[in-house]
Amino acid sequence: xxxxxxxxLMRDFKKLQEDPxxxxxxxxxxxxxxxxxxxxFGPQETPFEDGTFKLSLEFTEEYPNKxxxxxxxSKMFHPNVYADGSICLDILQNRWSPTYDVAAILTSIQSxxxxxxxxxxxxxxxxxxxxxxxxxxxxRVQQIVEQSWLNFGENxxxxxxxxxxxxxxxxxxxxxxxxxxxxxxxSNA
Amino acid sequence: MVQESNENLPTSTSAITEDEIxxxxxxxxxxxxxxxxxxxxxxxxxxFTLIGYYDEVTSPAFFAKANELAETYSDIRYIRGDGxxxxxxxxxxxxxxxxxxxxxxxxxxxxxxxxxxxxxxxxFPDWTCTDFCEYFIEFLQKIADGKTKNEAVFENMNDDxxxxxxxxxxxxxxxxxxxxxxxxxxPFIGEGMPLAQYCESEIxxxxxxxxxxxxxxxxxxxxxxxxxxxxxxxxxxxxxxxxNLPDGDDATFVPDITLLYRPGHYDLIYKxxxxxxG
Numbered sequence: 001x002x003x004x005x006x007x008x009l010m011r012d013f014k015k016l017q018e019d020p021x022x023x024x025x026x027x028x029x030x031x032x033x034x035x036x037x038x039x040x041f042g043p044q045e046t047p048f049e050d051g052t053f054k055l056s057l058e059f060t061e062e063y064p065n066k067x068x069x070x071x072x073x074s075k076m077f078h079p080n081v082y083a084d085g086s087i088c089l090d091i092l093q094n095r096w097s098p099t100y101d102v103a104a105i106l107t108s109i110q111s112x113x114x115x116x117x118x119x120x121x122x123x124x125x126x127x128x129x130x131x132x133x134x135x136x137x138x139x140r141v142q143q144i145v146e147q148s149w150l151n152f153g154e155n156x157x158x159x160x161x162x163x164x165x166x167x168x169x170x171x172x173x174x175x176x177x178x179x180x181x182x183x184x185x186x187s188n189a
Numbered sequence: 190m191v192q193e194s195n196e197n198l199p200t201s202t203s204a205i206t207e208d209e210i211x212x213x214x215x216x217x218x219x220x221x222x223x224x225x226x227x228x229x230x231x232x233x234x235x236x237f238t239l240i241g242y243y244d245e246v247t248s249p250a251f252f253a254k255a256n257e258l259a260e261t262y263s264d265i266r267y268i269r270g271d272g273x274x275x276x277x278x279x280x281x282x283x284x285x286x287x288x289x290x291x292x293x294x295x296x297x298x299x300x301x302x303x304x305x306x307x308x309x310x311x312x313f314p315d316w317t318c319t320d321f322c323e324y325f326i327e328f329l330q331k332i333a334d335g336k337t338k339n340e341a342v343f344e345n346m347n348d349d350x351x352x353x354x355x356x357x358x359x360x361x362x363x364x365x366x367x368x369x370x371x372x373x374x375x376p377f378i379g380e381g382m383p384l385a386q387y388c389e390s391e392i393x394x395x396x397x398x399x400x401x402x403x404x405x406x407x408x409x410x411x412x413x414x415x416x417x418x419x420x421x422x423x424x425x426x427x428x429x430x431x432x433n434l435p436d437g438d439d440a441t442f443v444p445d446i447t448l449l450y451r452p453g454h455y456d457l458i459y460k461x462x463x464x465x466x467g
Contacts, residue, residue, distance in 0.1 A: 003350050003351070004324060004350050004351055004354035005350055007324075008320060008354075011316070011320060015316060061349075061350050062349070062350060062353070064317070065350075065353045065354070065357065065395045066395075095389075095390065095394075096394070097389060097393050097394060098317070098321070098357050098393070098395060099313065099314045099317045099318055099321075099361075099393060100314070100317070101314075101316070101317050104314070
């Protein structure tokens with residue numbers, strides 16, 4: 001008999017396919033219903049616009065009574081995201097409710113992008129710049145938006161954003177991490 | 190550091206460091222492991238086993254009370270103390286009744302279906318809530334169809350994931366009852382907290398203990414007669430030793446389910462049958 005968590009996750013997936021919220025998508029990995037990958041598109045008219053951010057969601061058999069562990073795989077620069085990609089978001093911790101589903105999680109993270117909570121900084125530099133130097137903050141965000149296309153292209157051969165970046169730079173493979181100073185700037189202007 | 194954020198700790202992600210979170214996580218994990226050492230739902234045990242928990246010299250009041258209760262009650266079913274104990278005790282108590290009474294089982298299936306519609310109308314997140322309802326109804330339907338035998342029912346009750354998925358239905362209807370009668374119950378919520386927020390953070394969240402409001406709401410939502418026996422007189426309303434819900438006169442009140450309250454915890458207890466007493 002399937003466990004309640006696996007049954008629920010199948011339903012979450014079906015729901016996400018039939019009635020997808022704007023700007024997010026997600027699916028279980030091929031061989032494990034408890035491990036998902038998701039993509040969040042940066043909300044329009046925010047510094048995160050045009051970003052295609054990858055995330056991993058790890059569920060346990062205790063889902064939905066306990067929340068999944070959600071992390072950004074794409075590099076992120078945000079006051080509430082730790083260096084390892086973990087997210088400081090109340091609904092994923094002490095305000096979790098079993099009535100949330102994957103769609104609710106992903107849309108909450110999407111809104112967090114442009115509505116950071118500077119009171120619980122996970123990245124103190126991002127929090128500081130967000131409050132004191134918005135111009136520099138947005139510049140840093142722009143960098144990770146551009147990196148998100150590269151990572152996307154690197155991992156998915158036929159990714160949608162491929163045409164927008166210089167293919168030579170994708171070819172750089174392992175070196176992508178080091179090109180954080182405007183390597184692909186303006187390619188989507 | 191200023192500690193001003195402490196008062197709203199349970200519902201906010203205010204300034205706490207990564208180390209503190211890690212420490213909290215470790216402590217939570219340890220508490221959880223300790224809790225999980227006990228079964229979710231124990232077998233029926235003789236009531237006198239309770240007496241063994243109390244020392245005649247160091248806790249004479251509880252020792253005496255346990256002895257006194259042992260004259261009325263024959264059995265006790267210990268429930269795991271994980272914050273869900275009230276809901277779980279009622280769930281198990283109800284399931285036991287339904288296993289022995291087909292008419293009540295069918296009635297409860299029907300009222301659970303009504304609850305599904307009611308929750309949607311009350312604005313609960315549509316499909317996730319109905320999924321909890323469907324799962325619970327399916328569970329009862331399988332009992333009604335003879336597809337799940339009694340032993341399997343108790344295996345389900347002791348499987349964390351299945352049992353907690355079933356239990357969530359009870360949290361939802363508790364919350365639904367309060368939301369459906371908000372004008373009556375909102376004044377009882379402290380500190381001007383809106384009822385909806387109270388329901389989300391205190392009722393719908395797993396592992397949160399039931400307070401008095403939750404108890405009344407679940408009793409009304411399930412339409413049961415519940416008696417709670419107390420170990421001391423400090424918590425029972427009206428200074429009594431037990432509490433009938435909904436309010437009822439001792440002479441005429443016949444409880445469907447009886448719980449024993451020990452500070453912070455509920456277990457299921459069973460009255461001696463008339464012919465076996467004395």
